[in-house]
Amino acid sequence: MKILIMESRIIIDIKNISKKASSFKLQASGFPLLVNKIALSFVLVLTSWFLNAQVTSAVDSTSIKIGEQITYRIQVETDTTSLVVFPEGQTFSPLEMIESYKVDTLKNNDKYNLIKKYGLTQFDSGAYTIPRQKVIIGSKTFFTDSLKVEVNNIAVDTTKQGLYDIKPIIKVDKTGSNWWKYVLLTLLIISIIGFLIYWFIWRKKPLSEEEQMALLPPYDRAKLALKKLDESHYLEHENLKDYYSDLTFIIRKYLDEKVYDRALESTTDELISRLTLLKEGNQVDISTEDIKNLESILKRADLVKFAKGTPDVELAKLDRNTIDIEIDHVKEALPEPTEEEKLLDIKYKEEQERKKKRKKVIITIVISLFLLIATFVGFGLNYGFSYVKDTIIGHESKELLEGDWVTSAYGFPPVTISTPKVLKRTDLPIPEEMKAQVSMTSFMYGTLLDVFSVGVTTSTYKNMGENKIDLEKSSEGSIKSMEAMGAKDIVVLRDKFVTPNGAEGLKTSGTLKAPSLTSKELKEANYVLLQFTSNNVLQQIIITSPKDDTYADEMVERILNSVELKEAEE
Known part of the structure; x- marks a missing residue:
């Protein structure tokens, strides 16, 4: 009888072990029988331990192209009472897991075959090893074999497919919006509703x-x-x-x-x-x-x-x-009725007419309110009640977010950025003792007092020699500048920041309380400070926005995703 375990590739031959155990003889009386019993017990325990669970792993292909997906499969055979925990998360590094499939279960007599599949990929060529994966079955831990995978480049035949320069930017005329269609549709709906109200309520119907x-x-x-x-x-x-x-x-x-x-x-x-x-x-x-x-x-x-x-x-x-x-x-x-009675009769008829008119007005108002509420609820369920409310009443951040954005380059080396409004050149004060050492250009929209603001500043330092600009010290200086403008309770978080085109810098972000132009109370706001350095140039982008404002958060995210520093990158 032979038991094959795929994970450790151990083959145990019960007959051979039993034969060797029985052939081993000692001179002491009764000791050979004891040895046989110990050997047999060891074999039975080892056999039952391996038979209760078997774990194997495999891939559908060991050679793929960059970006292709391979399917990694773990198969577990165990009894029906054992709890099996498969690996989860990015445990396949250096390969990346892009999908984890549901477990397939097959019943085989009194055992279960559980098959778990994962979709893996890699975007760099080379030879990679999928590490061992841990599988927990009941209270025991098993490990799969490590597997090797080749990721190959995609061959490009330049003799058949020529290489061409990047084409220049083509100016495209801005297409007109469809706002007039919505206006016409709204007017049509209002006209239909108005006609129905007139026809069934205000129209003088022929008398029966x-x-x-x-x-x-x-x-x-x-x-x-x-x-x-x-x-x-x-x-x-x-x-x-x-x-x-x-x-x-x-x-x-x-x-x-x-x-x-x-x-x-x-x-x-x-x-x-x-x-x-x-x-x-x-x-x-x-x-x-x-x-x-x-x-x-x-x-x-x-x-x-x-x-x-x-x-x-x-x-x-x-x-x-x-x-x-x-x-x-x-x-x-x-x-004959008296003049008084005639007058009372006329007043009675006029009162009846007034009642009828009042009734029509009430019915019209009720129908109009019902339609308005129904329209609000319908759009609210579809787009969100806050969005509909802000659309009707108006919201400053929403108007900026949905307006025509401007993409432009500011300063030299240029900082390319998309903003809801054009940034205007602003002359920031420079201390007298620093004017000979630094030149500064600044472009701003709004200020810290306006809560939402965007600023781009480029500072060029002279006579730096071999010294380099310390971004963390520059960040601390900017924080102190905000405190000088009246900001309080500034929370500071620093992290590395990489622009979409690969320029690396320092990101300082957090919350603060800024003074208000309309009241003495401090308003809570978020801020993001991006700083980049190249040789003797310091480039800064600072954004402040209202706290708990989803439209402002979307604007900040859009601005951050648009930042490009081509010169700094070079």
């Missing part, structure tokens, strides 16, 4: 028949209702119940509006009793005969509606004519 009747005086409305009753087909179909219901409603409605305001809800006896009292009180000059006629028609209508009475159709027509006459008599019996 019911609305037209409601605008008529009670007498004219009652007469028109009788004409409509004549046009109905109730009598043709001998539908006397509906006929008398409409007929009595017409006279009751007229009496309710002009004589007794509870005529619609009163019973026939109550209504007749009320009319009699009004007559006796000389409030309505209506005859006893008129009251009797109304009583007779109303009681007949009650019999038809509630007792299933069936009067003759001709009698129904007669009752209709009687009601027509009684409406005229009631109108004649009513006193």
